[in-house]
Amino acid sequence: MLAKKTVILGITGSIAAYKATDIASKLVQDGAEVRVVMTRSAARFIMPLTLNSITGRPVESSMWNMSSEFSIGHVTLAEVADVVVIAPATANIIAKLATGVADDMLTCTVLATMAPIILAPAMNDNMFLNPITQKNLAKLKARGFITVGPGYGRLASGKIGTGRLAEVDKILDAIKQVMGQKSDLNGRHIVVTAGGTHEPIDPVRYISNRSSGKMGYAIAEAARYRGAQVSLITTTILAEPAGIDITQVETALEMKTVVAQVVKDADALIMAAAVADYRPKSFAKAKIKKESSSLTLELIRTPDILTEVKGNFIRVGFAAETEDLLANAQKKLKEKQLDLIVANNITDKESGFGVNTNKVIMISRNGRVKDLPLLTKREVADKVLDRVVGLLNKRS
Ligand code: PMT
Numbered sequence: 001m002l003a004k005k006t007v008i009l010g011i012t013g014s015i016a017a018y019k020a021t022d023i024a025s026k027l028v029q030d031g032a033e034v035r036v037v038m039t040r041s042a043a044r045f046i047m048p049l050t051l052n053s054i055t056g057r058p059v060e061s062s063m064w065n066m067s068s069e070f071s072i073g074h075v076t077l078a079e080v081a082d083v084v085v086i087a088p089a090t091a092n093i094i095a096k097l098a099t100g101v102a103d104d105m106l107t108c109t110v111l112a113t114m115a116p117i118i119l120a121p122a123m124n125d126n127m128f129l130n131p132i133t134q135k136n137l138a139k140l141k142a143r144g145f146i147t148v149g150p151g152y153g154r155l156a157s158g159k160i161g162t163g164r165l166a167e168v169d170k171i172l173d174a175i176k177q178v179m180g181q182k183s184d185l186n187g188r189h190i191v192v193t194a195g196g197t198h199e200p201i202d203p204v205r206y207i208s209n210r211s212s213g214k215m216g217y218a219i220a221e222a223a224r225y226r227g228a229q230v231s232l233i234t235t236t237i238l239a240e241p242a243g244i245d246i247t248q249v250e251t252a253l254e255m256k257t258v259v260a261q262v263v264k265d266a267d268a269l270i271m272a273a274a275v276a277d278y279r280p281k282s283f284a285k286a287k288i289k290k291e292s293s294s295l296t297l298e299l300i301r302t303p304d305i306l307t308e309v310k311g312n313f314i315r316v317g318f319a320a321e322t323e324d325l326l327a328n329a330q331k332k333l334k335e336k337q338l339d340l341i342v343a344n345n346i347t348d349k350e351s352g353f354g355v356n357t358n359k360v361i362m363i364s365r366n367g368r369v370k371d372l373p374l375l376t377k378r379e380v381a382d383k384v385l386d387r388v389v390g391l392l393n394k395r396s
Contacts, residue, residue, distance in 0.1 A: 003031035005179055008077060008113075010086035010106045011051070012093045013041025015156040016122040016165035020046070023087055023168055024054045027175070035060065035077060037106045039093070060105050077105070078112035083178055086110075087148075088122030088165045091133045097145075098136035116178045118146045120171050125161030148174045169239050177225055177243070184389045186227035189266045191259060191313075192220045193273035193305075195235030197252045201297065202284035209274045210353035213238055215318070215377050216272035220244050222381035226389075231262040235273070252276050252302035260309045268314035268388050271306050272342075274353075278302060306336045314391050316340045316384065322347055329363055339365050340387055342380070350374055362387060 007027050011020045020036075027034045034055040038048055048059035060077065078084075086093060086106070093106070097119075102111045110117060119140065127133060128150060141147060149166025165171075194216020196209040213236035220232040221244070230244045233255055237248060247262070249255045252275045263269050278299035288295070306317050315338045319329040329343035343361045346352030351359035351374065358380045362370045364387070372383060 002027060002176065002179060005032050005082040006080050007032045007034050007175065008081045008084040008109060009034055009036045010084060011036060011038045011042040012086060012088060012090045013039055013045060014088040014090050014122045015045060016088040017042050017045040019165055019168060020087055021050055021054055023171055024051055026172055028055055037109055039104060039106055063105050063108065075108065075112035078109045081113050081115040083116050083118065083175055084110060084113055085118040085175055087120035087171050089119040091123045091127045094119065094121060094133060094136045098139045116146065118148060118174050118178065120148045120166050121150045122165035123163050124157060125155060125159065125163040128163045146174060146178065183227040185223055188228045188392065190223040190228045191231045191263045191266045191269045192216050192223065193233045193255060193259065193271045196274040197235055197255060197276045198250045199252065199276045199279035200283055201280050202288045204287050207276060211274035212236060212354045214356060215358060218377035218381040219270050219272055219384060222378060222385055226385060233258045252279060256303050256305045256309065259305055263309055263311055263313060266313045267392055268316065270316040272318050274320065275305060276302055306338065314339045314388055316388065318342045318344065320344045320346045320352055326361060333363055333365065339391055342384055
């Protein structure tokens with residue numbers, strides 16, 4: 001999503017400036033071209049050379065540096081920007097931007113750019129809550145600036161309060177959200193499930209499977225970037241994606257109850273979760289002791305969520321198979337009356353449970369079969385959502 005995108009990373013004078021190195025590094029890893037602009041105070045907290053080494057690009061800090069490729073036309077940087085993100089953003093830079101001051105490279109760049117601007121404030125809690133800072137932020141937001149954070153927690157002073165720089169992943173999410181907005185799911189509500197259910201045997205043991213939740217999270221995140229309202233019902237908690245409504249559940253029965261509630265007004269249900277087909281008939285309230293040489297557990301069927309939850313939404317199932325992939329998936333598509341099934345070949349080490357990639361075949365209700373190459377789970381998510389968008393558009 002960030003490949004070949006130019007991200008201007010503005011760093012201002014806060015103790016949180018060191019976290020900008022992580023942001024820069026992750027942006028570079030995502031393929032972005034990162035141009036760092038530091039204020040003079042930022043350079044007191046962190047060496048420009050550090051950012052220079054991470055991004056492989058000179059760091060801009062002065063408008064009067066004649067050896068810089070951007071120094072003469074100080075608005076050139078503003079013109080090449082796809083997005084400008086200031087992290088951390090101090091009360092001072094927020095005040096300057098709110099009043100249109102342009103007295104250094106960063107403020108000039110912001111004033112001159114037409115690109116979206118993201119601010120991640122970080123400061124002392126009293127400074128943040130001061131009505132002047134609040135008024136300045138409100139003014140900038142009204143002009144279309146996007147803010148991320150600040151968070152609540154331990155501040156540099158040792159005090160607990162609101163003023164911490166937002167988590168780096170949240171800032172990256174915001175950047176990707178701004179860059180990747182496809183908006184073809186705007187106004188749609190998509191319900192996604194993720195992870196393997198845990199079916200308890202006694203207070204310490206349960207039956208489960210190897211699902212990590214990665215596939216479901218990838219779908220939830222991709223749907224969010226495309227503008228959907230997303231409800232994610234999951235057994236696993238991975239890095240929390242911004243703007244997604246997450247409910248954690250444990251068992252198949254719990255998952256069914258939550259899905260049935262949230263799917264009422266949904267446009268699509270995408271079940272990437274590996275739901276247990278059977279659960280122990282009874283739950284032992286105390287830990288089962290190893291008193292005999294064998295133990296028999298009686299298992300009973302769990303409800304089939306995809307089949308039993310009623311409503312007029314697009315139904316997408318996943319099928320993880322070790323043999324007869326196509327035939328087994330086609331059978332499930334028919335039996336569960338799905339609009340689409342995504343069949344995973346889990347015999348391939350790079351596909352299925354736990355890994356970041358997946359090799360799938362998409363089979364539609366009308367029999368159309370699409371065999372995809374090995375892709376990242378995020379890419380698979382977008383392919384599945386392309387189909388969901390197509391189905392939704394056909395309906396309306
Ligand atoms: O989580 P990861 O580590 O990223 O791995 C991803 C995955 C391999 C778990 C995922 O891509 C996947 O294949 N999920 C479905 C696993 C499966 O085999 O499901 P199934 O064949 O048992 O069920 C078919 C469909 O019915 C699934 O969409 C399932 O969510 C749904 N189902 C199953 C049982 C049940 N009681 N209720 C259901 O709704």
